[in-house]
Amino acid sequence: MNAERLKRVLVVEDELAVRDGLLQLLESSGYCATGVGTIADMLALSSLHDFEAILFDWELPDGTAVDLLPRLHSRAPDAASIVVTGDANISASIAALRHGAIDYLVKPIDPNCLQACLARIEHLRECQRRVAQSDRLATIGQAVTSIAHESRNALQNIQARVELMELDLAHDLEKLQDLRVIKSAAHSLWRMFEELREFAAPIVLDKTSCPLRELVQRAWKSLEMLPETRLATLAYDVADIEVSVDSLRLEQVFRNLFENALAACKSPANIEVSWSITNVPKRKMLRILVQDDGPGFSHEQRENAFEPFFTTKSKGTGLGLPICNRILEQHQGWLEIAPSSDKGACMVLMLPLEIEGQSSAPLTTMLRAFRSFDVATRYGFCFHLDS
Amino acid sequence: MSSLDRTTNEMDAMFEELLLIDPDQEILDAFKRFLELHSYLVSTAASGSEATRQLRLTRPDLVVIEPVLNDDWGERVLEQYRHSAAGVPVIGLSKQRASRIAFPFCNYLVKPVSLARLLESIQNALCSSVSIVIELPELN
Secondary structure: OOOOOOOEEEEEOOOHHHHHHHHHHHHHOOOEEEEEOOHHHHHHOOOHHHOOEEEEEOEEOOEEHHHHHHHHHHHOOOOEEEEEEOOOOHHHHHHHHHOOOOEEEEOOOOHHHHHHHHHHHHHHHHHHHHHHHHHHHHHHHHHHHHHHHHHHHHHHHHHHHHHHHHHHOOOOHHHHHHHHHHHHHHHHHHHHHHHHHHHHOOOOOOOEEEEHHHHHHHHHHHHHHOOOOOOEEEEEEOOEEEEEEOHHHHHHHHHHHHHHHHHHOOOOEEEEEEEEEEEEOOEEEEEEEEEEOOOOOOHHHHHHOOOOOOOOOOOOOOOHHHHHHHHHHHOOOEEEEOOOOOOOOEEEEEEEOOOOOOOOOOOOOEEEOOOOOOOOOOOEEEEEEOO | OOOOOHHHHHHHOOOOEEEEEOOOHHHHHHHHHHHHHOOOEEEEEOOHHHHHHHHHHOOOOEEEEOOOOOOOHHHHHHHHHHHHOOOOOEEEEEOOOOOOOOOOOOEEEEOOOOHHHHHHHHHHHHHOOOOOOOOOOOOO
């Protein structure tokens, strides 16, 4: 964790030599340090609330730490208080901590102890900052989820009205084209809201056993619902495999990968899906390849493909692949980009297989309908999506 | 032939009665207009109280309900249905991915749906004598 350095430190010490020593030590360590000799001088500082840490002697000429700490907390609530004393007294330490001091240092001050104390404060501040940031992000997440839900009513209204108008204007080609544009814009909005919601919401799987081929076909078929249809071919080569997955979620992953491939490829796009069983340390995995014949990934795309909000498309949130990866991770698998080849882009979906006798593995597969030449356990099928 | 095609109107329904329940009156108006083109008799309710009133007055052949009505009206309406109109197919059409209410919807759709999909779902529900419970995962 890279904690942000403290900048301003105040030293309240009546013994001039000790004070100067502390100031020197702090400044040589990169802090902007200020020194005063009494509680009155300290309270007179107009910039008191700017200090991030305040070191003060347990016993000052005009009061003790117990007198000072409550007043300090009201005047400089964000400052960390460190009590310094020549007398290592356990009851005084307890009293100081109970009054809100962060630490208790004994003179002569060991520079390493002081550094460690300030480092602890920096670490604590970083944790507080992260908690505050998490709270903010959680609030934003809730807001996004709520907006996505509410948007569905508005989008339903748009869709129903546009479709009614399409019925009324069935013979006016110009107006029908306008309506198609509205529909497409509404669809883009829907995708954006759904992706933001998916990214913000936790992924809860509902696993069932289903044939992988059927799942891939459903994802492909669902592309026909897109406002902009494309000439494209999906190919794979016989046989099927049964998987225990959240079929809706995995269908979503395939759909997303197909959409990305179609966006990258010229018409007619050729996408090939194949799968095989592979061994990784300590487990067997189902390795599914989604290969297209487009230009492939650039170096920048490879580096950032799984970064949230990174996108090279003119329309898109850049959340598609991070969400797909989250879905696979939830299945205890992962998504990756295959090493570059001449053929185009190739995405690799890795899903763990349940090995006989090991019930803890999340995925059950049952191979069936092998063709005699499929000894390498590679499968596929072929169908078309026409514009 | 498209399911939106008006020439199929007369085949779609024999004046079957539908009750649409949704807090958004504009959505109700659009659905009503479309479904009437397909020869359904459509009544609508934009609140839980209106829905319960309609349920006392009529016995529709099918109900399409947004289960997320204001406060807990959706739950109360469905509870009333469970007792007074058992056997009547109920389609959930919601802004939420999964219903928080345990109810045997014959189909559960998430907005936005196309009018064709809505029509298809209604036709299937009316044709089917057996209710199918579809449980979707609780996502949020």
